[in-house]
Amino acid sequence: MKTTNTILQKKTKQRILSNTLIVFMVAMVFANVASEMYMTMLPLYMRYLGADVVQIGIFFTVSQIIPLILQVLGGWVSDTIGRLRSVALGSVIGLGAFISPIFVPTWQWLYLTEGLNAMTRSLIGPSFGAFIAEETSEEHRGKVYGMTDTIYSVVTVIGPPLAGWLADTYGFRIMLTVAAAIYICATIIRVFLSKIAVKRHPDISRESFSFKTMRNNFKTIFGLAIAGGVLTWLLLTDGVRDIAFSLSFRLMPVYLEDIAGLNLQQIGWLTSFFGIAMMLTTIPAGWFADRFSERAAIALGFILEFVALIMMINLEAFIGFAAAWIIFGVGVGLLSPAYQSLLSKALPERLLGTGFGLIHASLGIFSLPAPAFGSFLWKAISPQAPFYITAVFALITVIPAWLKFKLSAHDLERAAQANGNHQH
Numbered sequence: 001m002k003t004t005n006t007i008l009q010k011k012t013k014q015r016i017l018s019n020t021l022i023v024f025m026v027a028m029v030f031a032n033v034a035s036e037m038y039m040t041m042l043p044l045y046m047r048y049l050g051a052d053v054v055q056i057g058i059f060f061t062v063s064q065i066i067p068l069i070l071q072v073l074g075g076w077v078s079d080t081i082g083r084l085r086s087v088a089l090g091s092v093i094g095l096g097a098f099i100s101p102i103f104v105p106t107w108q109w110l111y112l113t114e115g116l117n118a119m120t121r122s123l124i125g126p127s128f129g130a131f132i133a134e135e136t137s138e139e140h141r142g143k144v145y146g147m148t149d150t151i152y153s154v155v156t157v158i159g160p161p162l163a164g165w166l167a168d169t170y171g172f173r174i175m176l177t178v179a180a181a182i183y184i185c186a187t188i189i190r191v192f193l194s195k196i197a198v199k200r201h202p203d204i205s206r207e208s209f210s211f212k213t214m215r216n217n218f219k220t221i222f223g224l225a226i227a228g229g230v231l232t233w234l235l236l237t238d239g240v241r242d243i244a245f246s247l248s249f250r251l252m253p254v255y256l257e258d259i260a261g262l263n264l265q266q267i268g269w270l271t272s273f274f275g276i277a278m279m280l281t282t283i284p285a286g287w288f289a290d291r292f293s294e295r296a297a298i299a300l301g302f303i304l305e306f307v308a309l310i311m312m313i314n315l316e317a318f319i320g321f322a323a324a325w326i327i328f329g330v331g332v333g334l335l336s337p338a339y340q341s342l343l344s345k346a347l348p349e350r351l352l353g354t355g356f357g358l359i360h361a362s363l364g365i366f367s368l369p370a371p372a373f374g375s376f377l378w379k380a381i382s383p384q385a386p387f388y389i390t391a392v393f394a395l396i397t398v399i400p401a402w403l404k405f406k407l408s409a410h411d412l413e414r415a416a417q418a419n420g421n422h423q424h
Contacts, residue, residue: 016136016140016143016144017144017147018135020135020193020196021131021132021135021136021144023189023193024084024087024131024135024193025147025148025151026189027186027189027190027193028128028148028151028152028186029151029154029155030182030183030185030186030189031091031094031124031183031186031187031190032152032155032156032159033155033158033159033162033182034098034159034179034180034182034183034186035159035183036155036156036158036159036160036163037159037160037162037163037166037175037178037179037182038098038101038163038176038179040159040160040163040164041163041164041167041172041175041176042110043056043060044167044172045101045107045167045172045176046059046107046110048172049104049106049107049110050106050107051107055107059107059110059111059114062111062114063114063117063118064364064368065368066114066115066118067118067121067122067125067361067364068361068364068365068368069361070118070119070121070122071121071122071125071126071357071358071360071361072218072354072357072358072361073122073214073357074086074090074119074121074122074123074124074125074126074127074353074357075126075127075130075353075354075355075356075357075358076213076214076217076218076353076354076357077089077123077353078123078126078127078130078352078353078354078357079130079217079350079351079352079353079354080213082197083127083130083131083134083353084127084131084190084193084194084196084197085194085197085198086123086124086126086127086353087123087124087127087128087131087190087193087194088187088190088191088193088194089123090119090120090121090122090123090124090127091120091124091183091186091187091190091191092187092191093116093119093120093123094116094117094120094124094183094187095180095183095184095187096113096116097113097114097116097117097120098176098179098180098183098184099180100112100113100116101113101176102173102176102177102180122357125356125357125360126352126353126354126355126356126357126360127353129340129343129344129352129356130344130352130353130355130356132144132145132148132340132344133344133349133352134349134352138345139290140290141290141341141344141345142285142286142287142288142289142290142294142297142337142338142341143283143286143287143290143337144286145282145286145336145337145338145340145341146282146283146284146285146286146287146289146336146337147282147283147286149278149282149286149333149336149337150279150282150283153275153276153278153279153282154279156275157272157275157276157279162178163175163179166178217351217354218354218358220348220351221347221351221354221355221358224346224347224348224355224414224415227414229346229408229410229411229414230342230346230404230405230406230407230408230411231343231346231347231411233400233404233405234339234342234343234346234359234405235359236400237397237400237401237404237405238339238359239366239367240393240397241393241394241397242364242366242367242370243366243367243370244370244389244390244392244393244394245367245390246367246370246371246374247370247371247373247374247377247386247389247390248374248386248387248389248390249390250371250374251371251374251375251378251383251386253267255383255387256270256321258383259383259384260316260321261316262318262321266318266321269322270321270322270325271325273322273325273326273329274325274326274328274329274332275329276329277325277326277327277328277329277330277333278329278330278332278333278336279329279333280333281329281330281333281334282333282336282337285297285301285333285334285335285336285337285338286337286338286341288334288338289337289338289341290341293406294338294339294341294342294405294406295338295342295401295402295405295406296402297334297335297337297338298334298335298338298339298342298401298405299398299401299402299405300331300334300335301331301332301333301334301335301336301338302331302335302394302395302397302398302401303331303395303398304327304328304330304331304334305328305331305332305394306391306394306395306398307327307331308324308325308327308328308331309324309328309387309390309391309394310391311323311324311327312324312325312328312387313384313387313388313391342405342407343355343356343359345407345415346407346411346415347415348415348416374386377389
């Protein structure tokens with residue numbers, strides 16, 4: 001009987017996706033389709049409500065800052081009350097973010113909507129990566145992150161065209177109503193999952209929900225971040241890359257239209273080529289990271305990004321740009337699951353939410369002034385200058401990725417100690 005139980009346990013363990021994770025991903029699809037619909041049409045909806053270009057620009061700058069601050073708190077909430085409860089709470093707040101835009105009389109009211117949206121993203125974002133890490137064994141983690149990246153890519157292909165067609169045919173408010181209805185479906189699933197989680201784990205303590213535990217969590221993550229291990233190198237490398245890519249990528253559509261001479265339809269096609277290439281790469285990339293190593297997938301991804309950027313700067317024909325965007329999509333598809341997998345292994349399990357939240361927030365803060373500096377380089381030197389700098393940093397970061405992106409015994413020991421499980 002004992003042998004049978006062991007075999008059954010092994011079979012259960014070998015399943016890459018648990019039932020809970022499958023339902024979680026279904027909810028993610030609904031929520032992200034709704035989110036893509038809303039975000040794609042938001043600048044146009046603001047213009048429809050009377051906002052000018054400068055007001056739209058200020059709105060999006062402010063809306064970038066709010067989630068950076070809240071994401072850290074969201075990660076701590078996730079670690080304290082549990083991943084699924086945090087996601088459910090975020091989704092319930094999200095109902096306000098999706099329903100309120102339907103009825104706003106002026107665009108200024110959308111600041112309130114965006115505040116709710118920031119709270120939603122900060123509660124769900126850090127919990128998302130952390131929950132996948134907790135529900136997946138280490139040997140399959142790259143594959144599962146690859147699957148979620150693929151699903152997310154599919155969602156970005158569905159949401160915007162659906163939003164465009166609805167807004168064009170029936171108007172913005174009908175489009176927003178459909179997006180809200182889709183989001184309600186996601187919220188129902190997430191609340192249902194949360195209730196099941198509470199029934200299965202009624203012993204989860206809420207006593208640690210205090211400023212003291214938040215301070216201790218941040219102190220632990222900060223200690224790991226400056227310890228000189230793989231987490232330090234992940235942060236340094238990603239910080240440098242985030243600044244480098246922010247220098248140029250906000251200017252990309254302007255470069256493609258003004259310097260490369262592409263029309264809007266061609267620019268749209270490039271985005272599609274990138275999305276399809278990434279979508280086809282992420283699942284095999286996850287397998288590659290699990291089979292060989294995360295650092296191999298990340299380093300190869302960095303090299304392909306460099307190749308794509310150099311091609312983009314030096315080519316003139318549309319077919320060349322299409323090839324560059326496909327290579328770029330493969331590069332991002334290669335490194336994304338591997339990066340998330342490695343990060344989840346370097347962080348202590350009980351602090352995954354705080355870790356994901358703090359890391360994403362700190363990277364965003366560093367790169368905030370980068371687009372303005374990129375514009376200065378464009379005018380002072382040449383339109384190609386910010387893109388060359390991005391390409392150079394994409395290549396340079398291959399070195400730390402290959403040499404330092406590997407979990408040592410010290411990294412595992414630090415994570416175990418931070419988790420409260422001292423290894424001897």
